[in-house]
Amino acid sequence: MDLKEKVRVVENFPSEGISFKDITTLLKDADGLKNCIDQLVDRFKNEKVDLVIGPESRGFIFATPIAYLIGAGFVPVRKPGKLPAETIKSEYALEYGSDSLEIHKDSIQKGQKVLIIDDLLATGGTMETACKLVEQLGGEVVGLGFLIELDELKGRNKLSKYKVESIIKY
Amino acid sequence: MDLKEKVRVVENFPSEGISFKDITTLLKDADGLKNCIDQLVDRFKNEKVDLVIGPESRGFIFATPIAYLIGAGFVPVRKPGKLPAETIKSEYALEYGSDSLEIHKDSIQKGQKVLIIDDLLATGGTMETACKLVEQLGGEVVGLGFLIELDELKGRNKLSKYKVESIIKY
8 A cells, every 4th residue: 555645745834845744634544544553563563562652742643553452551742731740851952942842750660661653753853852751761662653754854863772663754 | 440540630730620630540551541442442333434533632542543443534633723734613612712623624525424532521612613623524423432521511411412422420
C-alpha cells in the first residue's frame, strides 16, 4: 500500500513557505490507518516495551493503538499546565523563542522500557525533549517511531543514540 | 477489573473546587488501557461504523485504537487553526465566554456512519458541537462513547437523541 499517496500536502501552512504534510486524509481511510499502525508495531516487534509515550497531541493518535496492540501502557507528554499531578518539565528551542513539555513524575518506574511515537520527525526537538524527560525519570528509551520523516531537516542526527524508525520519508 | 480504582482524583484542578478525574494512572496500566478500550468497542459492536471521531486532544487517545479495532477510519475534530485544509467551525458556550471546534470539510462523506469518542462527558457541550459538525457534513451519528460520565452534570440530557455509552460513572 502506498501510504505516501494518501498524505495530502498543503502548501503555506501554518506559515508561508511550509509544505505541511496533512495526515488526516490517510487516517480517515480505514486501510491506511490500519496499515501505518501495523507497520510501526512491526518495526519494534523485537523490543520489550512496558510503556508507549505520545507527545501531545498528534502523538496520541499513534501511541495508544500501538500500546494496546503490544500490551503496554500509554503515557502522555503534554504542553505545560495540562497534567494535573506533580510533573517534571523540559524546555526546547524553537526557531523563535522556546516551548516546553511536561510528564507526570510518577508515570514511569525506574528501568521501565519506553517506546516514543510521534507523527512527524522534523528537527527532532520535541522528541529529544521527550527522551530527556523519560530518562530523567529513570526510564530506558528502547525506540523512537514516526509516521513521517522530513529527511532534509536531519532530525535523526539529534537522536543518533536511539533506534529511530519512520514509515514515510520526504 | 475495577477501572474506577485506577483513576486518580486530583482536587482543585484546573481550578478551585474542581475534582479532576486524572485518567493517566489508568492509561499507564497496560491491563487498564486494554480493558477500557475493549469495553468501549463492546458497547458499539452491533453498530456499523465507517468513521470514529475524537475531539482534541484526549479524544484522540481512545478514538484511534477503537477505529483500528473495528476497521474504521479516524477523523480528528480540533481547536481552531490546527487543521490545514478547508474546515467548517461550530461555537459552543463555556461558563465564561465561548470556544469552537473545527472539522475538515472533506473528512466525512454523506451518509457515512460515525461514532464519536471522548474521555469525559461533563456538560455535553463539546460533544453536542462535534455532533453538529458531523451532521452538517451529512454524516450519521450512530453512537457517542465516553470513558467517564459525571452524572450530576446531566450532559446526557443534551445528547438524548443519540445512543450514549460510558464506562465509569461519578
